[in-house]
Amino acid sequence: MSMLELRQVRKVYGDGDSQTAVLNGLDFKVEAGEFVAVLGPSGSGKSTFLSIAGALLAPTSGEVFIDGEALSGKSEKERADFRLRKIGFMFQSAQLLPFLKVKEQLLFSAKQANIQSAEGNRRANELLDQLHISHRSNVYPEKLSGGEKQRVAIARAWMNHPAILFADEPTASLDFERGKEVVRMLADAVRTEGKAAVMVTHDQRMLEWCTRVLRLENGILREA
Numbered sequence: 464m465s466m467l468e469l470r471q472v473r474k475v476y477g478d479g480d481s482q483t484a485v486l487n488g489l490d491f492k493v494e495a496g497e498f499v500a501v502l503g504p505s506g507s508g509k510s511t512f513l514s515i516a517g518a519l520l521a522p523t524s525g526e527v528f529i530d531g532e533a534l535s536g537k538s539e540k541e542r543a544d545f546r547l548r549k550i551g552f553m554f555q556s557a558q559l560l561p562f563l564k565v566k567e568q569l570l571f572s573a574k575q576a577n578i579q580s581a582e583g584n585r586r587a588n589e590l591l592d593q594l595h596i597s598h599r600s601n602v603y604p605e606k607l608s609g610g611e612k613q614r615v616a617i618a619r620a621w622m623n624h625p626a627i628l629f630a631d632e633p634t635a636s637l638d639f640e641r642g643k644e645v646v647r648m649l650a651d652a653v654r655t656e657g658k659a660a661v662m663v664t665h666d667q668r669m670l671e672w673c674t675r676v677l678r679l680e681n682g683i684l685r686e687a
């Protein structure tokens with residue numbers, strides 16, 4: 464069973480005379496173990512694509528399946544619950560909560576998904592170790608470097624054992640070396656977790672650890 468499948472997804476913004484089709488009959492499948500990169504220039508629809516694949520945004524038409532489950536027909540609340548259990552996200556900025564220490568960020572995420580505190584604690588320690596960031600467990604985000612923040616964001620995204628992680632330009636705020644390190648750790652986590660990830664980026668230099676590279680062009684995905 465695929466971790467993610469999009470079938471004939473269309474997304475049209477605007478109405479009346481000012482309609483633009485950003486996604487235009489897009490098909491896409493991701494299997495366990497894959498770390499897929501999606502390239503495309505600014506404005507090509509990468510964030511729209513990820514938001515739809517990640518159940519943050521509904522398509523105009525077409526279907527999305529995550530871990531075999533269809534998103535269509537779910538209410539807003541059901542989609543939110545589904546995201547907490549099945550999907551991890553990370554963005555260009557880590558979007559950490561300024562009033563929580565590093566480990567607390569992870570525990571907060573577990574709590575939102577109703578994961579028992581003992582299990583949350585075990586999982587947080589495991590991920591902090593994996594991301595080589597356990598020595599920063601008790602500091603506030605303002606004390607972290609950009610690369611460290613993104614490593615915490617990766618740990619948080621995997622916290623609830625999601626089927627798939629979506630990363631929207633996760634290296635855009637980092638220098639080249641820190642960016643590459645973050646992508647390598649993402650790739651390592653995909654392998655360790657035995658799950659899948661999709662990263663969108665406009666940076667060609669970040670593809671070294673991806674298992675497949677696609678290009679978003681004219682509203683569909685093609686082999687790069």
Ligand SMILES: Nc1ncnc2c1ncn2[C@@H]1O[C@H](COP(=O)(O)OP(=O)(O)O)[C@@H](O)[C@H]1O
Pocket residue numbers: 476477485503504505506507508509510511512
């Ligand atoms: N909520 C929205 N309403 C109207 N147009 C939008 C909205 N979000 C994005 N767009 C437009 O859709 C196109 C694709 O945007 P986006 O998915 O953000 O691309 P990318 O992430 O590749 O830069 C752009 O032309 C953008 O202006």
Ligand SMILES: [Mg+2]
Pocket residue numbers: 509510511631
């Ligand atoms: Mg974008």
